[in-house]
Amino acid sequence: VAYTIVVAAGTFGDVAVEQEAAGPRARVTLADLATPQDVAVGTAGADAVVVTNNPLSADHLRAFAATVRVIGRAGVGLDAIDLETAAAQRLAVYHLPDYATHEVATHAVALILASHRRLLEGDRVARTRWHDWRAIGEIAPIEEQTVGLIGCGRIGRAVARRLEPLAGRILVFDPYAEEIPAPAERAGTLEELLAQSDVVSLHLPWVPGDLPLLGRRELELLKPGAIVINVSRGGLIDQDALAELLAAGTVGGAGLDVLVEEPPPTGTPILSAPRTLLSPHVGWYSVAAEPRARRQVVEGVLTLLEGGRPPFGRIAVER
Numbered sequence: 001v002a003y004t005i006v007v008a009a010g011t012f013g014d015v016a017v018e019q020e021a022a023g024p025r026a027r028v029t030l031a032d033l034a035t036p037q038d039v040a041v042g043t044a045g046a047d048a049v050v051v052t053n054n055p056l057s058a059d060h061l062r063a064f065a066a067t068v069r070v071i072g073r074a075g076v077g078l079d080a081i082d083l084e085t086a087a088a089q090r091l092a093v094y095h096l097p098d099y100a101t102h103e104v105a106t107h108a109v110a111l112i113l114a115s116h117r118r119l120l121e122g123d124r125v126a127r128t129r130w131h132d133w134r135a136i137g138e139i140a141p142i143e144e145q146t147v148g149l150i151g152c153g154r155i156g157r158a159v160a161r162r163l164e165p166l167a168g169r170i171l172v173f174d175p176y177a178e179e180i181p182a183p184a185e186r187a188g189t190l191e192e193l194l195a196q197s198d199v200v201s202l203h204l205p206w207v208p209g210d211l212p213l214l215g216r217r218e219l220e221l222l223k224p225g226a227i228v229i230n231v232s233r234g235g236l237i238d239q240d241a242l243a244e245l246l247a248a249g250t251v252g253g254a255g256l257d258v259l260v261e262e263p264p265p266t267g268t269p270i271l272s273a274p275r276t277l278l279s280p281h282v283g284w285y286s287v288a289a290e291p292r293a294r295r296q297v298v299e300g301v302l303t304l305l306e307g308g309r310p311p312f313g314r315i316a317v318e319r
């Protein structure tokens, strides 16, 4: 066996898929990499480390064994990895920007439709007081409504395509996108999008240190009763302000696959906010996307260790 790949314990319970993908080229082991101390022990003798959302701060990265050359991220977002320190430590960072685009886009649309059709409230009423259906609240026809998408990259575009036959109008704010695919229309400013949308869905990256894109001021610019959807990163929204505005009824509903802290500590205000539908950061998941990520990250990491260029994925930090 030429190499040792250490997979950080967390999202996936074992390394069966990773070991099968590596075959005889590498030995794959599972290790707890929660603290820098864990990292020092867990990475001893490893050539590469594979993570999901495991935080790799500067302290974690400085604790890496000197033998490690590559970090593989079995997923899209790089917000949990201190990329500057990785570069300074001569660690390549490799990730998979498009392994689950369809899954995440479908999940966003599921949250949009469930929030819009008030399925949470409907479920509750159906179980307890069927005839009191008006307690669910008012539902506007979505074909007369505007859905605002912030971010028009891979996932934002896939959401726009799925919404085409459903929404009255699709507005998109992305100052870096050269083209907004019709029939979606470009919003000139974030403020314009917030003021005109009945549903706002976030499809852009976030890294620690970024201010929330939707702070209290931006949330207060929303139309009364607007719905907020986030399948990107918790830090994009001032979560406590959102919880307050939901409680006050100013914001009409929220569908959140991602939170500021995951899992959320007991007592986190958003957990008791009304009309709020949560999922445990599973937008990426399908029975196809999971093995796809686990296999591709191992194949990519091995190709890099062998001096090649992986045919899929992206090298975010070169060594």
Ligand SMILES: NC(=O)c1ccc[n+]([C@@H]2O[C@H](COP(=O)([O-])OP(=O)(O)OC[C@H]3O[C@@H](n4cnc5c(N)ncnc54)[C@H](O)[C@@H]3O)[C@@H](O)[C@H]2O)c1
Pocket (backbone or CB within 6 Å): 076, 077, 097, 100, 101, 104, 150, 151, 152, 153, 154, 155, 156, 173, 174, 175, 176, 177, 203, 204, 205, 206, 213, 231, 232, 233, 257, 258, 281, 282, 283, 284, 285
């Ligand atoms: N919930 C999940 O399981 C899951 C899975 C995969 C990805 N994600 C998240 O989804 C995010 C988007 O993924 P993607 O593949 O579409 O990325 P992408 O890079 O293809 O697209 C991001 C888009 O955001 C735009 N953007 C950047 N800053 C902006 C700003 N301030 N305002 C408006 N637009 C801005 C960019 O121009 C780009 O078009 C990822 O960064 C990740 O955090 C979540």
